[in-house]
Structures are given as C-alpha cells and as structure tokens.
Amino acid sequence: MVGKHIELFLVDGEPGGITTANVSGWTGHVLAGPRTALTRLLARDEAHRNGVYLLLGEDPESIDSTRCYIGRTEDFSMRFRQHDRKKDWWDRAVLISSKEDSFNEGHWGYLEARLVDIARRAERSSLPDNLQTPQLRKLSEAQISDVEAFLDQIHGILPVLGVHVLRTATGPEPEDRSDPVLSPVFTLVVPRRGVEARARVIGEEFVMLAGSHVVGAWNAAGRSEQTRRAYDSYRARHAKLVADGSIVVEGAIGVLTRDVPFTSPSTAGAVATGAACNGRRSWKTDGMAYGDWENRDLAVDQPSAPSPIAGGL
Template sequence: MSGKQIKLFLVDGTPGGLSTAEITNWTGHILTAPRSDVGELLRRPEASRTGVYFLLGDDESAVGDVRCYVGEADVIGDRLKYHLREKDFWDRVAVVTSKDTNLTKSHVRYLESRLISLAQQAGRSTLDNGTAPATPPLPEADESDMDYFLQQLQIVLPVLNINVIRSRQAHESSEISHATPSPIFELVSQRAGVRATAQQVDGEFTVLEGSVVVPRWRGKGIAESTIKAYAAYRAQHEKLVANGAILVEGASARVARDIPFPSPSTAGAICLGRACNGRVEWVSGAGTFGAWESRDVS
C-alpha cells in the first residue's frame, strides 16, 4: 500500500482561519484563507510569489452550490488586491505556489489553463472565468513536471474541501492512485424507465454519465418529515436539470456528466423519482451495494 502524507498547519490555531497544506516530497504549497483574512495572507511570503489561485464562494444558484474563479499571477498578492475591489462573490481563497520558487509565468499559465479545463470537466462548480485560455506550449520535461504538479493538487485540494477539479476520470487516470475501485452498480426500474449505473469513487457514490433516469421527481409524502425530505429531493433533481447535469429528453432523461452523491440512497432517489434504499436497490454481478460495502467486515 502506498499512501500520501499531507501536512496541514493552522496558522492562527483555528480551523476556519489561515492555513497551509503540503504533501511530503512535493514542491507545491497551498495557502488558504477566508476573505476576511486576506490582509494577513498578503503579509506572507507566498503573496509575493508566482502561482495560481482559486476564488471560491457559496452560491445556491451555482452548480454544486459553489462559484469559482481560477487565475494566475506573477505576484499573487497584487492580483488578490484587484479581486478584493472587483469581485464580490468569493468568500475564501486558495493560493498555490512552489516552495522552491521555480514556478515561472509559463508554468502558471499552463496550470491555469489545465485547471479551468479540469473544473469544466468535473462539473462541480460554476466557473466565473469569462474565457478559457488555450493551453500554452511548454518544453516536454516542463509539461511532465506540471502534469505531476496537477496530480498532486487533485489529491490535496479535496482534503481542504475544495472539490472543483475532483472527478472520476482524474481518479482513474492518476498514476499515483492505489485505491481499489468499486464495481459498477446498476439500478433498473422497467416501470419508471430507469437504467442507471454508478460507482463508489473516493468515498462518493457517483452516478455515471449516460444513465437513464426520471425526467421529473414525483414522490409524495404524508408525514411532515417525509414531505420535507421529498421536497428536498425534488429541488435537487430540478437543480440538476437546470444546470445541465440531467438532460430531459421527452418522457425520459439522461445524465450528461458524472454526478457525485453523498450516499447511494440519495443517488437512487434522484434517479427513480421516489425514496430508495440504495444499499439494497443498487446491484452488481457480485450482489448489492450493501454487501460490497461490508465485504471486509468479519
């Protein structure tokens, strides 16, 4: 088994304040802060370095309830001062630099382009970037180094609850992932016209692109708690339709991109349009999801 050691440091001793993250034997360095602590961030040496950054804000109208802007700068601090004046949506920032200060303007332009592309592919946030810059050419060795840099970011950013570039494709293509993938599970309902597939990826139950699901949520409840739960499912389904994750095609609907869910039951409910015991109703050739989940428990 090959693991990763991630070092987190809470600069002011509080979980919501300024913090840093590093992976052992990786030259990258991540500094995160709420908007209210940007003044303190600007006094740190990282603010004078070349790097890339994420501006992140909670937004109920955005995909995944997150709005994100990805940028690069020769001097990160100068660009953040500009964004404090010009952009209101963000309430936290993540700054990515290099501990050995070897990131150049060409490197960060490459990283910015690739990060925007990865965020678009992941479909976990609404990007505030007006344009998606073309990926600039780099010498072959530098391109390899930057691709490895990106692989490390795909590991450490989700640990910081920054999921904008997290995806199943990144997990599968990563040369550094040693996690055992789950089987593909299937959910079928002839009556509802549903044939969905899903896989457990990095602790998330992900409904896969191409799944056929209900075009609208029809469940109804009697008890007050059930009515509230069903209303939440309906709102979630409608939001996935609105942001293009589910494409309605007449009497059926199709999943247009992988959609991660916190549980198989939530995933099943969205697919079927009714309450669902996901641990029983999602099945593979080896049995139910619940049986697979308990496979190593004696």
C-alpha cells in the same frame, strides 16, 4: 494503489481557518483561508510569490453549489487587494505557489489554462468570471512534464481541503475487480419507471455514471413536513441536473450525459427513481446489495460461546 502523504497545518489551530498543505518531496505549496482572515493571509511570505489561485463562493445553481474563479498572478498580495474591491462574492481563497520559485511566468500561465479547462470539464462549479479559457503557453516537452506532475499533486491536495472544483470521475468499470480499494459498478433497476442506473464509489462520493436512465420528472409528494422537506431537496437536485444539461429528458425518461457525484447512495437512488430510496439496499452488484458490499470486511466469524461446565458450579 500508492498512498500519498499530505501534511496539513492549521495555522489558526482550528478547521476552517488559515491552512497550509504540502506533500513530501513536492516543490509546491498550498495556502488556503477564509476571506475573514484575508489580512493575515496576505501578510504571510507565501502571499508574495508567483502562482495560481482559486476564489470560492456559493452558487445554488451549480452542481456542488460552488462558484469559482481561477487566476494567475506575480504577487498574490497585490492581486487579492484588487479582487477584494471588485469581487464581493467569494468567501474562501486557495493560493498555489512553488517553494523554490522554480516556475516562471510561462509555467504558471500553462497551469492556469489547464486548471480552467479541467474545472469547466468537471462541471462541478460555475465559473462566470472565467469567461474564456486562457491559451496554453508554449513550453518545452520537459517543462510540460514538470507542470503536469505539479498538477497531479494539486489534484490530490484540493479535495483534502474540501475543494472539489477539479474533481472528475471515471466511469468505466475497473478491470481488476479483486482490488479491495476499487469499487465495482452498482446497478439500480425499476422497470415500471424506466429506471436503469449505474454507479460506482470514487473516493468518498457515490458517482452515478453517464448513460444511466432515471426518471424524467420528480413529482413525489410527502405527507409529513420532514418528508416534504426531503422531497423538495431531491426535486431541486433533479431539476438542477436537468437545467444544466446533466440530465437530458426524453419523454418520461432522463438520461445522464455525464458522471454525477452524490454524497450517498440513497440520495443518488432518490434522484434516479423519483421517490425515497434506501440506497444501501437498492443498489446492487452481482446480486449483492451496496450495504453488504460496504460491510464485506466486517463479516467475520464470531467466536462461539464456551460450553457450560457439566453440572454447573
């Protein structure tokens, strides 16, 4: 696996403010910031270039509770002033441009279409303002290669900025299971509930894989107030996955129609089994619990204590 050097600069000196992101040798440039800093954001030189952009806000009904709009413009500054008047839901913007103005309108049009298509297929955010996927612009074979290489860098940068709308998971188990970076496939089986789920670690996310069998309904009830709140959260997550088609219910069983990311194995396990779950113990691969796999590199022999000197001191 090849590493990637991404240079982040916190313009305001603190997380959550205006941030720039660059990759060594890449012609692209990413500028991100909150809506509260829009005036300063649009005063920057990068805001007067051609490019594509993402507007991000909240949507409790989407998988990642994110609403997104993807657009293209010849001048971010002018376009965003229009959005500021017409779109009041977004609270964060990401502007993607080229430092050398090496892309023309056709390049950016192609990239916009690709971004919208990927975001739709990822199904991690809602895109109510992108009613139709833009048509791909006609580019030469060489130009398409350039844009796709540019897009590969965007895929790597956006998650570092906390933007996951383009992020997709790959379900197949890796062929090289000896690679210490790659995760094996973990299984969680509860025969009496018809649960037979599979998952992998991808990046910092625990991804339950398409085809997994989970409970068709989440009906557990907790006794304490803290437990009830936790159960309400699991129930809501399960219901959201059913509502958007990520889980198709067939009788008492639910079947995942796509790979679904979770923040932890315990949350994934709870949604799958319909009850609280210690994911570090319940998910297993080749008989090894997830927690043991996670700590596999920590299991080193400790030096034995020195023997006491005969007779003492």
